[in-house]
Structure formats: structure tokens, C-alpha cells
Amino acid sequence: MKRSILLTVLIFAAVLAPNVCFAADTTAVIKHGKPLDLPMSFAASYGELRHDHFHGGIDFRTGGKTGDPIHSIKDGYVSRISVSTTGYGNGLYITHPDGTMSVYGHMLSFRSDISERVLQEQYDKRSFSVNILLGPDEFPVKMGDIIGKVGNTGSSVAPHLHMEVRRDDGNTPFNFFREGYYSVPDTQTPVIQRIAVYAYEDSTGIPVSRRLRIMSGKYSESVISVPAKSYLGIDAIDKMEGTTGRLGVEKYRVLLDGEPLFELNIGDFNYDIDKYIRSTVAAGESGMDFIKTQVDPGNLLAKTKITAENGGIIELADYERHRVTVEASDIFGNITRANLYLRRDDSIKADAPLDDNILTVPMLWYVPNSLVLDGISVSMPLGALYNNVYFQYGKIADADTSVGFYSPVWQLGDDRLALHEPFKVTIPVGYDEALTDKMILARVSSDGKLSGVGGVISDGMLTASVRSGRYCVARDTIAPVLKPAVQSGGKVSGNTFRITATDDMAGIAKFEVLVDGEWTLASMKNSSITVYLSEGRVRRGSHDVKVTVYDAVGNCSESSFKIVW
Numbered sequence: 396m397k398r399s400i401l402l403t404v405l406i407f408a409a410v411l412a413p414n415v416c417f418a419a420d421t422t423a424v425i426k427h428g429k430p431l432d433l434p435m436s437f438a439a440s441y442g443e444l445r446h447d448h449f450h451g452g453i454d455f456r457t458g459g460k461t462g463d464p465i466h467s468i469k470d471g472y473v474s475r476i477s478v479s480t481t482g483y484g485n486g487l488y489i490t491h492p493d494g495t496m497s498v499y500g501h502m503l504s505f506r507s508d509i510s511e512r513v514l515q516e517q518y519d520k521r522s523f524s525v526n527i528l529l530g531p532d533e534f535p536v537k538m539g540d541i542i543g544k545v546g547n548t549g550s551s552v553a554p555h556l557h558m559e560v561r562r563d564d565g566n567t568p569f570n571f572f573r574e575g576y577y578s579v580p581d582t583q584t585p586v587i588q589r590i591a592v593y594a595y596e597d598s599t600g601i602p603v604s605r606r607l608r609i610m611s612g613k614y615s616e617s618v619i620s621v622p623a624k625s626y627l628g629i630d631a632i633d634k635m636e637g638t639t640g641r642l643g644v645e646k647y648r649v650l651l652d653g654e655p656l657f658e659l660n661i662g663d664f665n666y667d668i669d670k671y672i673r674s675t676v677a678a679g680e681s682g683m684d685f686i687k688t689q690v691d692p693g694n695l696l697a698k699t700k701i702t703a704e705n706g707g708i709i710e711l712a713d714y715e716r717h718r719v720t721v722e723a724s725d726i727f728g729n730i731t732r733a734n735l736y737l738r739r740d741d742s743i744k745a746d747a748p749l750d751d752n753i754l755t756v757p758m759l760w761y762v763p764n765s766l767v768l769d770g771i772s773v774s775m776p777l778g779a780l781y782n783n784v785y786f787q788y789g790k791i792a793d794a795d796t797s798v799g800f801y802s803p804v805w806q807l808g809d810d811r812l813a814l815h816e817p818f819k820v821t822i823p824v825g826y827d828e829a830l831t832d833k834m835i836l837a838r839v840s841s842d843g844k845l846s847g848v849g850g851v852i853s854d855g856m857l858t859a860s861v862r863s864g865r866y867c868v869a870r871d872t873i874a875p876v877l878k879p880a881v882q883s884g885g886k887v888s889g890n891t892f893r894i895t896a897t898d899d900m901a902g903i904a905k906f907e908v909l910v911d912g913e914w915t916l917a918s919m920k921n922s923s924i925t926v927y928l929s930e931g932r933v934r935r936g937s938h939d940v941k942v943t944v945y946d947a948v949g950n951c952s953e954s955s956f957k958i959v960w
Contacts, residue, residue, distance in 0.1 A: 426538060427468050427538075428466055428538045429468070430468055430556060430558050431463060431466070431545070433463060434637070435579060436637050436638040436640075437455060437456060437635065437642065438454040438455070438456050438553075438640045439454035439642065439643070440640070441568070441569075441571075441572070441643065443642060443643030445672075446684065448672055449643075449664055450643065451559050451568035452498065452500070452557050452558050452559035452560075453572070454556070455555060455558060456555060456640070457545045457555055457556065460554055461544065461546050462503060463545040464543075464544060464545075465499055465502065465541065465542055465543050466539050466541055467489055467536040467537070467539065467542050468538065468560075469489075469495075470491060470538050471491035472529070472533070472535045472536060473487060473489055473529055473533070473534035474488050474489065474529055475527065475528055476488070476512070478523065479549060480524070480548075481550050483500030483548075483557065484501045484502065484546065484548025484551060485501070485502040485505065485546060487505060487509070487543060489536060489542070495560055495563065496561045496562075496563075497558065497559070498557075498558065498560075498568075499543070501545075501546050501547060501551040501554075501557050502548065503546025504543055504544050505543040506541055506542055512533075512534075513527065514929065517916050518916065560574075566667065567664070567666075568663070568665075570663060572726060573726050579635070581727045583633075583634040583635055584729045584731040585631050585644050585723040585724065586632050586731065587629065587630075587733045588631060589610065589611045589629075590611075590614055590733065591606055591608065591627065591628035591629075591677065591685050592625060593627070593628065593687070593689070594624075594743055594745035595625050595689065595708055595745050596622065596624060596744070596745035596746065600783060601783040602782060604689070605744075606677075610735070614721075614733045614735040615733075615735055617736075618716055618736045619735065619736065620739075620740035620743055621711070621738070621739060621740065622739070622740065622741065622743045622745060623710060623711055624711075624745075626688045626689035626708055627657075627719065627721065628686065628687045628688075629647055629686045629687075630684060630685050630686075631644045631723035633723075633729075642725075644725060645662075645724055645726045646658065646661065646722075647659040648724075649720065649722070650720040651709055651719055652717055653718070656688065656704050656709065656719075657688040657690075657703045657707045659686060660702075661700065668695050668699070670815065671694050671695050671696045671815070672696070674696070674781040674782075674813055674815070675687065675701070678810070678812060678813040688707035689706060691781035691813075692760060692761075692781070692782060693761070693780060694781050709737065711738075714738060715738070716736050718736055719736070752789040752791070754788045754789055755786065755788075757784075757785055757786070759780075759783050760780040760781055760783055760784070762777060763775065763777045764780070766788070768788060771821065771823075772821045773819070774819040776819075778815055779814050779818055780815070781815065782813075786808060787806055788807060789805070789806045790805055790806075791804040791806050791839075792867075798843060800869070801834065801870050802822055802824075802825065804865055804866070804867045805822070805865065805866055807820060807861065808862070808863030812863045814863070817860040818861065819859070819860055820859060820861055822868055823857075824855050824857050825868075831855075832949065833870050833871055833950075834857060834868055834869070835848065835859075835870075836859040836866055836867075837868070837869035837900065838865065838866055839866065845867075845900055846900065847869070847900040847947060848861060849947055869900060871899060871946065871947075871948050871950065872950065873900070874950040874952040875950065875952045876895075876896070877895070877942055877944060877953075878896075879895075879954060880893045880894065881958055884937075884956075885958060886958070887928065887958050887959065891925050892925075892928075894923070894924040894926070894954065895924075896919065896923070896924050898950075901946040901947035902946060903919065904945050904946055905944075906919060906943065906944040906945070907943045908940065909943075910926075910933055910938050911933075912939070915927070916929070926940075928960055936959070937957060938958050938959075940955065940956055940958055941954070942955075
């Protein structure tokens with residue numbers, strides 16, 4: 396009888412708990428509440444590839460709408476608040492007694508007392524972007540407490556909640572699904588969308604490669620001819636019940652004739668090394684996230700995440716057919732496989748012909764590199780390269796001020812060059828000193844359009860940090876253009892109004908909004924300045940507004956108008 400009563404109590408407690416996970420020794424019970432009241436559906440998963448980093452959290456779908464309440468998933472206290480127009484936008488960090496930290500990004504707003512604290516900080520610092528560090532006594536929270544609302548702020552393209560759980564160093568997000576925070580059904584296998592095959596050659600000590608083929612669907616229908624050395628690129632996604640999201644794969648594995656060649660196991664990572672994804676994803680594949688089996692010597696992920704035989708290179712000693720098996724699996728053990736067949740063909744080469752005007756300068760990954768040609772210097776710092784490379788350099792076009800080229804156009808590197816950090820380029824300005832304050836380095840697109848990069852001028856030389864591309868010196872004398880969305884004297888509905896601010900080249904560097912002569916909170920994103928009016932700081936009625944905007948070379952525009960609020 397006692398046993399029956401005890402069982403009933405345990406079942407009743409389990410039903411009431413938001414989520415219950417038992418530790419391995421069953422001596423402790425850890426509760427994790429859900430962050431949203433909505434059914435769980437996901438737009439992105441932990442470890443998903445993002446070109447230059449791994450996705451550190453889970454993106455929860457909200458049906459394309461903002462405003463749903465967000466709950467703290469555990470007891471703790473708000474230890475950090477960040478507000479920015481990029482990154483997480485409105486972000487909240489909660490430290491928990493178990494040593495973890497939960498992070499909530501892209502929020503529309505914080506709960507009222509937190510919002511008041513943020514607004515005070517913004518006005519005290521006269522800055523929209525703030526980063527506030529807090530102690531345990533200011534904003535304590537309990538599991539289930541509402542901490543704010545779902546939004547679309549920062550570097551977000553649609554309404555959702557980005558949530559992370561980090562370990563006690565605050566720099567290591569982990570996959571909380573793997574830790575059993577929530578029960579998520581998943582019986583669907585990943586999908587291998589495409590496989591690319593690359594020719595490879597490294598006899599000179601400086602490897603070169605060329606993509607030979609991209610395949611999808613039935614990979615084993617034909618035998619692919621490759622040189623003696625080659626490698627693969629794998630584009631795979633995971634699928635899950637209840638969501639149409641293209642989620643991240645946990646493990647990539649490649650076998651050559653049944654023997655292990657390459658494995659990438661995402662596992663948990665920290666933000667100190669996740670940028671090395673640039674070395675792991677095949678460079679130059681615009682819009683395509685191919686995990687490559689070839690492993691660069693400067694890729695630190697090879698120390699913890701990657702296991703590879705022969706550097707991940709497929710080396711064929713004979714001219715027989717060889718089977719390559721590609722596997723992709725998720726954290727729940729669902730796995731999918733694809734087979735393809737390769738045969739050696741010595742007529743296939745890895746290097747592609749270059750333009751006659753392009754030079755290739757060898758650079759070594761384990762030392763700093765520099766070159767000076769035609770008065771231009773390139774400085775490649777130690778740690779910028781992942782492997783030995785042929786750096787491409789050459790003049791693409793002559794100077795032509797009629798189209799904005801105040802110097803020749805130079806090719807510096809190419810789109811296949813994977814870089815961990817930018818390199819510095821120094822180019823002579825070569826014009827009257829009276830004009831140099833408006834000179835900047837500009838990137839030149841394939842159709843000749845210019846976009847400002849910036850740079851610093853000293854002793855007639857312009858220096859800037861860049862990545863591979865085509866560049867020239869340009870001159871920007873055109874001030875930004877301002878267009879208020881509210882006509883002068885017009886009525887503002889709601890608590891915000893906007894001003895469109897665009898710039899010809901250098902880009903907007905700073906701006907200020909004054910309402911009746913007083914600094915007023917405003918943010919800028921995607922060429923739009925949003926002005927925030929709040930009770931207690933701006934009275935109701937008619938107001939004089941003045942907007943001042945500067946671009947990166949000091950060109951200034953002002954706009955004055957009236958509003959009614």
C-alpha cells in the first residue's frame with residue numbers, strides 16, 4: 396500500500412514539473428523549464444555551420460511573430476545585459492547556481508524593470524549600444540519567470556529566440572539536447588545534399604586544388620576520374636520531426652575502401668576555436684557549406700574535433716575503382732550514408748590557368764609574410780593563413796578618375812584563400828594633400844562598383860586591413876543623404892519614428908539625434924535610423940528634431956524638422 400502511494404506521488408510530481416532530468420547517480424534532480432509557451436520547433440541547431448563560425452545555440456521558431464513571452468529556464472540572476480544593432484541585438488544572460496549560464500538573443504524587449512535599467516544606462520552613456528554587467532542581487536529570477544519578449548533584433552532575419560546554455564567559463568556553449576534538458580523526438584536521418592570532388596596537388600610544398608564536380612542524389616551511378624590525390628567536400632543537413640528547419644549535422648565521416656579517412660565530430664566547442672571553421676569549410680564556395688576532408692596544418696580544430704588519415708587526402712596508387720563512403724549522423728544516432736567511386740586519371744590537373752597579369756607569390760602559413768611590388772606592400776600576419784599558399788597579385792585596371800579609380804585596381808588574393816584574420820595592404824595615395832582626407836581604400840566589384848573599406852593615411856600612403864579581393868584608392872566627397880519618414884510637422888504614431896540615412900561610399904560612421912536640443916536615444920540598422928520616444932524624457936506635443944550624420948571620411952549632413960507626438 397505504501398509503495399502504491401509513493402508511486403502515485405512520484406507520478407504526480409513528474410506531471411507538474413516543467414521538465415525533469417535525472418543525473419547519472421539519481422541522487423540529484425535538475426529541472427529545466429521551457430523558454431517559450433509554444434510547441435518546440437527549431438530553425439537552427441547547435442553546431443550548425445555559419446561560414447565563419449559554428450552556431451552556438453538553438454533557434455526556437457515562433458510562427459513568424461514577435462511578442463511571445465520568454466521564460467528563464469532555471470533559477471539564477473541576470474548577470475549581463477547587452478544591447479546592439481548587431482549580434483544578439485537585445486541579449487540577456489542568466490547565471491545559474493549549477494555553474495551554467497543561459498543566453499537569450501534577439502529579444503524584442505526586456506521585462507519592465509530590466510528595460511528601465513537599460514534605458515538609464517543608454518542615456519547616461521549617450522549610446523544605444525550598451526553592455527551591462529550585474530551582480531546576483533539586482534535581478535534575481537526563478538525558473539519560469541518572464542524575462543522579456545521574442546523579437547527580431549540584432550543580426551536576425553526573422554522572429555525567433557536564440558538560446559544558448561554555457562558552461563561556467565561563459566565561453567563554452569554546449570548542446571543542451573545532448574545533456575537531456577528536453578525530450579525531443581527525432582527519428583529522421585540527415586540528408587547528404589551534395590558531394591564535391593576536388594583535385595589536389597602538393598609536390599611543391601604549396602598545395603593547389605580545383606573543384607572537379609558537384610553531385611547530388613544518386614552518387615554511385617558513375618565512376619569519377621581524379622588525379623593521384625583528391626579530396627571531398629560534403630554538404631549535409633539534419634532533419635527533425637515537427638520542423639522544416641535545415642539543422643546541423645553532428646558528425647561527418649568518410650571511409651576509403653572501408654577504411655577510415657576523415658571524421659569531424661562537432662561535439663561541444665568554445666568560442667576560442669570555432670572561427671577555425673573557415674579552414675574546415677571549402678573556401679570560395681559562395682552559398683555552399685562544404686565540409687572538406689583535406690585538413691590544413693594551421694587548423695586548430697584538427698587537435699580536438701577532426702581525425703584524418705593522410706591529412707584527409709584520398710591518394711590512389713593504382714588505376715582501379717575505389718569506393719568512398721560518406722556518412723552523416725545527428726546527436727540521436729540517426730545516420731545516412733552515400734557511396735561514390737573514384738578512379739585515378741593522370742591527365743587531370745589540380746591547378747587552373749591564371750590571367751597573364753596575375754603573379755603568384757608563395758606564402759608560408761607558419762611565419763609572417765610580406766611582399767612589396769609596384770610600390771604596394773602586403774603584410775600577412777602570423778596566424779592569418781591555415782596552409783602554404785600561392786598569393787595572387789596583379790593589376791586589373793589602370794587608374795581612371797572618371798569612374799572613381801584614383802589608383803590602379805589591384806587583385807590581392809583570390810576567393811579560394813581561407814584566412815583566419817585580415818592582412819594589411821599599403822597603397823600610395825599619390826594626389827594633392829588637400830584631397831587626401833577624403834581618400835579611402837575601396838573594394839571593386841566585378842561590375843566596377845565601389846564600396847568603401849576605409850584605411851588610415853600617413854606620409855602619402857593609405858593602409859587598411861582587408862581580405863582577398865580587388866581594391867583601389869577612391870575619393871568620397873559626397874555627404875550622406877537623409878530622408879525623414881515623417882513630414883515636418885507630421886504626427887508620430889507609436890513611440891518611434893525613422894529617418895533613412897544612406898551614404899555613397901565610405902559608409903556612415905556616427906550620428907546624433909536631438910529632440911528640442913536634448914540627446915535622444917536612436918539606433919541605426921540597414922540604412923534606417925530609429926528614434927525612440929519615451930514618457931518622462933520627452934513630453935507630449937510639438938517638438939523640434941535635428942539629425943546629424945557623418946560618414947567615415949567626415950562628410951556631414953543635417954536635417955531639421957518638426958514632429959507632433
